[in-house]
Structure formats: C-alpha cells, structure tokens
Amino acid sequence: MSLGGVLVTGATTPIGERLCRSLLADQNVDHVLAVGHHPPERALPFSHGERLVYRQVDLSRSRAVHKLLFGIARDLKIQVVMHLSMHRSLQGRGSRVHAHNVDSLRSLLALSERHPTIRRLVFKSHFEVYQIQHNLPVLITEDHPLNMAGGAPQWLRDRVEADITACTRMGLSDLEIMVLRCAEVLAPGTGSQLFDYLASSVCMRPAGYDPVLNLLSLSDVVRALELACKSSGTQGVVNIPGADSLPLSECIHRWGRTSLPLPDLLLSPAFRIRRRLRGAQFSYGMNRRRFHYAAVADGTRAAELIGYHPENPIDWPAEAQELGSQR
Amino acid sequence: MSLSPVIARRFAQAVLTPEELEWVDAIPYTNTGHGYDPFGMHPAFVATGLGLFKKLHSSYFRVKNYGIENVPKSGNGILAGNHSGTLPTDGMMLWLDVVRNAQRVPRPIADHFVPTLPYLGVLFSRGGMVGGSRGNVRALLQAGELLMIFPEGVPGIGKPFSERYQLQDWRVGHAELAIRHSAPVIPVAFIGPEEQMPQVARLERFGKVLGLPYLPIPASPIPLPVRYHIHYGEPIALHQDYRPEQADDPEVVNEAAHRVKTAVQGLIERGLEIREGVFR
Numbered sequence: 001m002s003l004g005g006v007l008v009t010g011a012t013t014p015i016g017e018r019l020c021r022s023l024l025a026d027q028n029v030d031h032v033l034a035v036g037h038h039p040p041e042r043a044l045p046f047s048h049g050e051r052l053v054y055r056q057v058d059l060s061r062s063r064a065v066h067k068l069l070f071g072i073a074r075d076l077k078i079q080v081v082m083h084l085s086m087h088r089s090l091q092g093r094g095s096r097v098h099a100h101n102v103d104s105l106r107s108l109l110a111l112s113e114r115h116p117t118i119r120r121l122v123f124k125s126h127f128e129v130y131q132i133q134h135n136l137p138v139l140i141t142e143d144h145p146l147n148m149a150g151g152a153p154q155w156l157r158d159r160v161e162a163d164i165t166a167c168t169r170m171g172l173s174d175l176e177i178m179v180l181r182c183a184e185v186l187a188p189g190t191g192s193q194l195f196d197y198l199a200s201s202v203c204m205r206p207a208g209y210d211p212v213l214n215l216l217s218l219s220d221v222v223r224a225l226e227l228a229c230k231s232s233g234t235q236g237v238v239n240i241p242g243a244d245s246l247p248l249s250e251c252i253h254r255w256g257r258t259s260l261p262l263p264d265l266l267l268s269p270a271f272r273i274r275r276r277l278r279g280a281q282f283s284y285g286m287n288r289r290r291f292h293y294a295a296v297a298d299g300t301r302a303a304e305l306i307g308y309h310p311e312n313p314i315d316w317p318a319e320a321q322e323l324g325s326q327r
Numbered sequence: 328m329s330l331s332p333v334i335a336r337r338f339a340q341a342v343l344t345p346e347e348l349e350w351v352d353a354i355p356y357t358n359t360g361h362g363y364d365p366f367g368m369h370p371a372f373v374a375t376g377l378g379l380f381k382k383l384h385s386s387y388f389r390v391k392n393y394g395i396e397n398v399p400k401s402g403n404g405i406l407a408g409n410h411s412g413t414l415p416t417d418g419m420m421l422w423l424d425v426v427r428n429a430q431r432v433p434r435p436i437a438d439h440f441v442p443t444l445p446y447l448g449v450l451f452s453r454g455g456m457v458g459g460s461r462g463n464v465r466a467l468l469q470a471g472e473l474l475m476i477f478p479e480g481v482p483g484i485g486k487p488f489s490e491r492y493q494l495q496d497w498r499v500g501h502a503e504l505a506i507r508h509s510a511p512v513i514p515v516a517f518i519g520p521e522e523q524m525p526q527v528a529r530l531e532r533f534g535k536v537l538g539l540p541y542l543p544i545p546a547s548p549i550p551l552p553v554r555y556h557i558h559y560g561e562p563i564a565l566h567q568d569y570r571p572e573q574a575d576d577p578e579v580v581n582e583a584a585h586r587v588k589t590a591v592q593g594l595i596e597r598g599l600e601i602r603e604g605v606f607r
Binding site: 135138141144210244246 | 359363366
C-alpha cells in the first residue's frame with residue numbers, strides 16, 4: 001500500500017537522518033521531504049534520486065512553515081508529517097528557541113488540519129516530560145503526571161508545552177495525531193542529558209541511590225517512528241521504551257566510566273562548576289529526581305497501537321571493548 | 328550503593344545451599360535486559376537477602392508457620408497482615424518465610440518514604456520491595472506477582488505496647504485492587520512481633536528531619552528474640568463475590584476490606600490461644 005510522501009523535520013539530526021534512510025528503503029514511500037536547519041550542501045550525507053527532496057527551513061518562522069506545507073509538500077502529495085525538530089542545547093533560551101520548539105508545532109498542526117493532502121502528524125516527544133517522584137509509579141504509563149515544575153529550565157518547559165499542544169489538538173479534526181514519548185536515546189546529537197553526563201571519565205552520582213533508568217537505542221527509536229508513520233487510522237499518546245532498563249551505576253560501568261557516589265549536597269555545585277568550565281550540557285538540577293528514583297516507560301500502549309516492542313539494546317562501549325579483547 | 332550482582336551472587340554461593348541457589352535462579356520475573364526487573368529487583372540480591380537473613384528466620388525468631396499451603400504457587404495474590412514491632416522485621420520474616428517455604432518472591436509494598444531512604448531503599452528494591460503507589464501495585468498484580476501489604480501502615484508498626492494485637496485503622500486499598508485485578512487475598516497474622524520491641528516514646532520532629540514519620544524510642548535496643556508464629560488463612564476470593572466495576576463503590580470496598588480485617592483478627596485470636604509463651 002502506497003504511503004504517499006512523508007515530511008521529516010529535524011532530518012539532519014542522527015535520528016532524522018536514519019529515519020529518512022529507513023523510509024527511503026521502503027518502496028511504498030513515494031517521496032521523503034527532508035527539512036533541516038543546514039544548507040543543502042551540508043545537509044544529508046546521502047542522496048536518493050528524486051525520491052528524496054531536502055529543504056532548509058527555519059521552522060521558528062510561521063511564514064516559512066506555511067510556504068513549506070502549501071508549496072513543495074502539496075506538490076509532493078505529502079500525507080504524513082514526522083516532526084522531530086527540537087532545540088537540543090540546554091543553553092538555548094529565549095523567544096526564538098520557544099518559537100522553534102513550540103510555535104513551529106502549533107503552526108504545523110494548524111496548517112496540517114486544513115491541508116489538502118496531509119492526513120497524519122507524528123510528534124516525537126520526550127520521556128523527560130514526566131514527573132519523577134518517590135510517591136509516583138515507577139512504571140510510567142501515559143496518564144502519569146507531567147513535569148510542570150515552575151523552576152524547570154526552558155529546555156524542559158518547552159518540551160512539556162509542545163507535548164500538551166499536540167495532545168490538545170487530538171480528535172478536533174480529521175488529522176490523525178500521534179505523540180511518541182520516547183525514552184532517552186543514548187547517542188550523540190540527540191540532546192541526551194545522560195550522554196553528556198557520561199562524557200566525563202568519572203561520573204558523580206548521589207550516594208545511597210541507584211535508580212533504574214530506561215534507555216532507547218537509535219535503531220529502536222527509528223523503528224518506532226516508522227511504525228507510527230505507517231499506523232494509519234490510529235492516534236493517541238504512546239510511550240516508546242527502550243530495551244535497556246538498568247541501574248545508573250550499571251549504566252556508568254557499561255559506558256566504561258568510573259562511578260563516584262557523593263553526598264547530594266555536593267553534587268549541584270560540582271555539576272555547576274563542570275558546566276561552567278567545560279561548557280557541558282548536563283544539568284543536575286533538572287535530573288536530580290531521576291538520579292534518585294526509578295522511572296521506566298511502560299510500552300503496553302505502543303505495542304497495542306503501533307505494534308512496537310523494544311528489540312535492539314544499546315551497543316555499550318565497555319561491553320563491546322571487553323568482547324573485542326576476548327576475541 | 329553500587330554493589331555488583333556478581334559480588335552479590337558470589338556471596339550467595341558462599342552462604343546458600345545448592346538447592347536454595349538452584350530455585351532462586353529459577354525465580355520467574357520480568358528481566359528487562361540486564362538482569363533487573365523494572366522495579367530494580369535482581370535474583371542475585373534476592374539470594375543475598377536470603378543468605379544474610381535466613382539465620383534470623385530460623386535461629387533468632389525461630390519462625391513457625393501455619394497454613395503455608397494457602398500461599399498460591401503461581402498467579403497474583405495479596406498477603407495482607409497485621410503490622411507491628413517498631414522495626415519492620417515482621418515484613419522481613421514474612422518475605423523470608425514465603426521465599427524459603429513457598430519458593431516465591433513476594434513483593435513488599437512499602438510506604439512512600441521508604442524509597443527515599445538512602446542505601447536501604449536501594450537494598451530493599453533489589454530484594455523486591457516496591458513503593459506503594461497505585462500504579463506500581465496495579466502493574467505488579469497485572470504481571471501475576473504476589474504482594475505483601477500491611478493495611479495498618481505506619482500506625483500499625485508504631486502502635487503502643489498496650490494496644491498490641493489490636494488492629495489499627497485498616498486501609499482499604501488492598502481490597503479495591505484485589506477486586507479490580509481478580510487477586511485472592513491471603514490473610515496473615517503475626518504472633519510475636521507485637522512484643523519484640525515495646526516503644527516507650529516517639530520523637531516526631533527529629534524523625535521528620537531524618538525523613539522518617541517519627542523516631543521510635545524502644546525499651547530494648549534490638550528486637551527481643553520472641554518466637555514468630557505466622558498464620559496464613561485461606562485465600563479470600565473477593566473477585567468472585569464482587570464484579571471488577573464494583574471496585575469503584577466505596578461501600579463495597581469497605582465491606583471487602585472489613586472481611587479481610589475480620590479474617591486477620593480471627594487468625595490473631597486463634598494464634599494467641601494456641602501460643603504457649605512469648606518466647607516459645
């Protein structure tokens with residue numbers, strides 16, 4: 001069955017790039033309209049003839065989004081929008097970043113609802129939108145409270161707002177909307193806080209706590225997005241868990257790092273110094289509860305709605321090294 | 328706390344019998360990829376817990392059980408019992424008793440403050456403990472786990488010596504969940520722990536500073552070596568008498584919880600009658 005054309009925003013990110021490749025490998029996809037921030041010559045490291053079209057678009061400008069959807073997207077008969085674009089840096093602040101993170105989605109939703117060919121929009125949201133607390137469930141379902149903490153950085157507030165924006169439009173028009181709350185993808189270029197945390201050779205963590213984390217591999221997130229793209233006739237919010245659920249200490253060990261448990265009081269200033277000196281992205285304040293209490297995404301609804309099951313674990317560097325030396 | 332499962336396993340190998348090790352290895356659980364279940368339980372730590380505390384079970388408290396055959400061998404269920412003793416050793420002994428004699432790992436449902444306790448929270452969760460939120464309990468029952476719930480909660484464990492064997496305010500959540508998730512409730516009565524550590528005072532403000540509901544001041548610095556008698560009653564199939572949608576009816580839930588409370592109270596009375604002495 002032909003899927004028509006698929007528009008992918010955030011196409012120059014590691015996830016977007018892999019998703020484009022994967023969609024192009026499917027002959028049922030007529031065109032992939034890849035949208036990114038980079039100029040065309042630095043955009044995608046592969047070409048695919050006429051089936052792949054790349055456009056450099058600043059999504060924070062609503063006029064540009066309008067032009068994209070009612071221009072090339074209409075010409076290519078785009079049926080599905082895969083919205084992956086989100087500002088990844090914690091240092092990104094202000095109205096421009098907010099416009100990119102939230103207003104662009106609002107424009108995409110409003111325009112898609114009245115678009116002649118678009119019938120489905122998939123938004124890649126984040127597991128970080130959930131509140132983690134000692135008295136809340138460990139296994140997090142889609143009705144879990146969201147993190148509405150007033151003091152949260154814009155990085156997080158924008159993600160929560162975008163998620164709610166997509167959810168509130170569900171069922172109001174013929175447009176099928178699917179929100180995928182993806183577990184953290186432990187890979188570079190994905191905005192992963194944990195990836196930045198694990199960049200240090202010695203990883204400080206709160207003494208006396210060792211919460212279970214759930215992590216998603218690049219191949220599984222791409223597979224989930226592809227399944228959501230093709231699950232015509234379904235809509236809703238689903239969690240996308242990964243195949244790796246393990247305690248923080250084990251995660252540090254498997255990444256080949258040394259774990260250093262410290263009293264909680266020392267961690268905030270220590271990570272603040274690290275951020276200032278090394279320009280690191282990791283914010284202990286934002287991850288504090290996650291580093292104390294277990295939180296694992298429940299993927300039951302994703303299995304029911306889009307047939308997603310986590311299959312591909314992360315390729316842990318320390319493990320790979322150990323295996324390599326054994327050979 | 329980053330005790331490796333490898334070290335935990337080596338310790339267990341040193342202190343457990345090969346048979347005990349064999350069935351701990353055969354424990355059915357949801358392995359989420361690295362040997363842990365989503366709540367942090369790991370069989371190597373279950374084995375360690377068994378190795379560390381089995382002497383407490385067999386030699387110190389000399390636990391004697393009655394009706395262990397009432398604990399289901401498989402499928403979901405709720406063990407609901409009286410709670411007392413200043414320290415939650417009754418929970419530990421029930422866990423050990425079921426692990427050793429019914430060869431299942433029951434999941435203790437703890438009060439919300441327990442996961443916030445440094446080190447202890449991690450150790451308990453590796454052995455199967457889960458924080459008492461509705462979502463956690465629902466997930467465990469749906470996964471076919473056997474839960475340990477003390478409906479008296481913290482007021483039970485902190486009851487004054489003069490109120491021993493008198494059930495405190497009996498919470499109803501276990502009954503609601505049992506009806507909703509078709510789980511049998513196994514009433515459990517503890518005879519012994521109510522006398523193990525009489526409290527002479529409690530410091531509430533100081534306890535709050537430490538993240539505890541209160542700090543108990545017991546008459547004895549450690550639990551006395553009272554003999555534990557654990558009575559397991561016949562399973563109460565609440566789900567056969569009530570429809571799942573009735574779990575939303577407060578009157579039905581109160582009535583169902585009262586049935587469980589009455590069963591526990593009956594077991595306590597019978598247990599006290601047949602007991603020959605606090606230390607016997």
